[in-house]
Amino acid sequence: MSDRLFKAIEERVQLVQDYVLHPRYVNLFSPEDIREAVTCYFESGGKRLRPAVMLFCCGAVGGEEEKAISAAAAVEIFHTWTLVHDDIIDRDPMRRGAPTVHERFAKKPSTIARFGQNGDSEHYGISIAVLTGDVQHGWGISLMTELTRKFGIAADVTLTLINELDTRVLCTLVEGEVLDVQYSKEPIGSLTSEQIEDMLWKKTGALYEFAGASGAAIGLNTPDLKHSLVRTLEQFTSACGAAFQLQDDILGIIGDEKLLGKPVGADIREGKRTVIARESWVRADDKQKKLIDETLGNVHASQDQIEEVTKLFVSLGGIEETARRARAHVERGMKFLDPLPQTKYRDWLADWAHLMIEREF
Template sequence: MEYKDFKSDLSAIACQIDSYLLAHPFPKSVSPSWLGKEMSSYTKSGGKRLRPALCLWSAALVSDKAELAISVASAAEIFHTWTLVHDDIIDRDATRRGLPTSHTALADFARNEHGSEGASADHFGLSMAILTGDLQQAWALRLITEQAGKDLNSDCALAIIDRLLSHVYPVLLGGEAIDVEFEHREIDSIAPEEILQMLEMKTACLLEFSAQAGIVVGLELNSFDHELVHHAGQFAYNAGLAFQLQDDILGIFADEKELGKPVGSDIAARKVTLLIVETLHLASGQDKKFILDLLGSNSINTEQLNQAAEIIKTCGALTKTQAMMDNYVQQAEIHLAELPNSPAKERLKELAHFMIKRTF
């Protein structure tokens, strides 16, 4: 693996993963063809490819044949993709990365191809997007199993699949369930600690797995019970929490064109983020009432968004959240220090800092 600079290396991994996935035959084997085509739509629309980068750079820490982890790195990306497809259904999001979400695109397919209208077309889109996500789950597992006994040691492949099925699935989906349940609770009754637990489950878990799997592949291990697997996982786990907190900040303070979705959409959707919960705990009087009244509003204008942003800053919620991000990155670096020195280690360190400095 050659190294140039962080951005070009991350871009190179994204291109490598995208090429691998777009050339893979599994979606083309699905009938009807329009359903198989939708399986690759999010891959074609871009993305940061953080999970594959974590996997490949972690493998490179312990092996000079990190490219053998390409199938596992690709599986981590597709596993992440199906969660996005289902998450977009749950959140009723019409766009992702500036393009229609799967359920929106498939509803449009029903309208254009079959003349379906209204709720009937929407229900078709939702139903087919659920199936799209289900097929992507099968695709992720297939990417691993087809390399067992080839690029991947069979015991190693089995350990990775077992970790996905026995740990990542229940933890990640449990986090999603908690996130959805938050929408049915009084938001000012939710503690910051509950938000962090949800983020650990919903976001950090898969990032942790991606780094751990890279070490497992690189060392050809038959389990995740290894000191280096632990440190790589904890590095990614803490960096992942920092990543999600920055995501919450960008949802209110980012440039909309860079973000790829409407700024303020988290407030409009009454999304329960740590930043909002901290604001409700720290603000008082009219400021707190203003935020509570704005949550869930479908008609937030620029003036209201600017006022909300100012309240978030002046009450101290933004500063507190940024300090937590910094602490997570420091914790990530403590575990990174326990991993072997290599150019890949420098990339992982830069990745942790990218997660809190990014603008999209």
């Protein structure tokens, strides 16, 4: 990542962080367990690439970034509640090197003191996580209304974006999540890479697409989501969002555990249906297919088995093919920057696109 992009993202991440964690919001949440749960993922860090690209897109069409700050915060909060609920669905104990919300509150000393070390404490942790996601969802929509209430964006723009986020985008995210759960029980050989990419885009790319379109719409102060520049940046972030998830899957197999905050190879043990797994399986011989089938999704798989499958994913070309697809998405996305005026924002967007496939975190 270039120094100029790193600095630009860092500045906007801090703006969003400060906006989200301001006492005027945080003090609304109670009791204390909810307040802690709602803010804990923000305090543990994160890439914050969605709000950054929304602000870049706002600036790229000549808008004032400051007017989009509440929407940028809203997109990050919206993303966060989906993570909280996704962690419950996937039964993940860790995120970004720290316990997930449901795990954190199931094992919190005050929870154990009240409910004991049994199913009741686990149920409490899940309950807190469900309610946390609900609060964050509502909070995100409230922040979207500040576009008009606080920053003077036309009301029809705000209403259009809220409707888009809480209907089309939400339904797409839920569809992707359901497909992910359903696919986890399907043999990897029965799925196509196109089916897997479609599912991944619905889980991840849809919100990136919204970040680009809404940033442009705010910058132009237009409710017309078919405006040429809105569509241009929507398609740009959609393509890059697809690349982002493919790179995420690559890092989940061969990345740096310290940077990821989770064990490398966990996706194999959890049985994640990825393009890597699919493309490796179709290239494997019968013996290799048997090993992949026996290991993928086997929570009791030994570390040796995980490492052996990891080696197969590399040697059979699954990782290489996934990286090729990610590059193709970015190359496709870059073409959508052509109509934009030559500004620092266009440069940042170009760098941001390459970050999607070059990042190691």
